[in-house]
Amino acid sequence: MKRKKSKVNRIVNVAIVAMCCYLAGSCVVLFMDQAALKSKTEAVNQQCEEQKILNDEMQGLIDQGSDKEFIVKMAREKLGLIFPDERVFFNTSGNQ
Incomplete structure (x- = not known):
């Protein structure tokens, strides 16, 4: 009977030893996954901050674009447009 016990x-x-090894291995894998997810979260947060800055810059351009003076300035500079009652003179001598 002693032999059976x-x-x-x-x-x-x-x-018990096998279960302890399995649990230890599982813990190591979980810690590795946690570190990888933390790194990924930090990268996504960094991208989010960069996007917020870009959005703020774009919003500034949109706000500027709704200002009539800015629109007129851009129409004159970029497109060469003028008002109907306006006279434009060009210097053809080459000297400014």
Whole structure:
């Protein structure tokens, strides 16, 4: 009868050691996954901040674009447009 208990104890001990190894391995894998996700989260947060800055710049351009003076300035400079009652003189001598 002593032999049976010894065999059962040995099986239980092996099972406990195997379970401890499995749990330790699982913990290592979870910590690695956590570190990877933390890194990914930081990268996404950085992209979010960059996008917010870009959005603020774009909003500034939109706000500027709704100002009549800015629109007139851009129409004159970029498109060469003038008002109907306006006279434009060009210097053809080459000297400014």
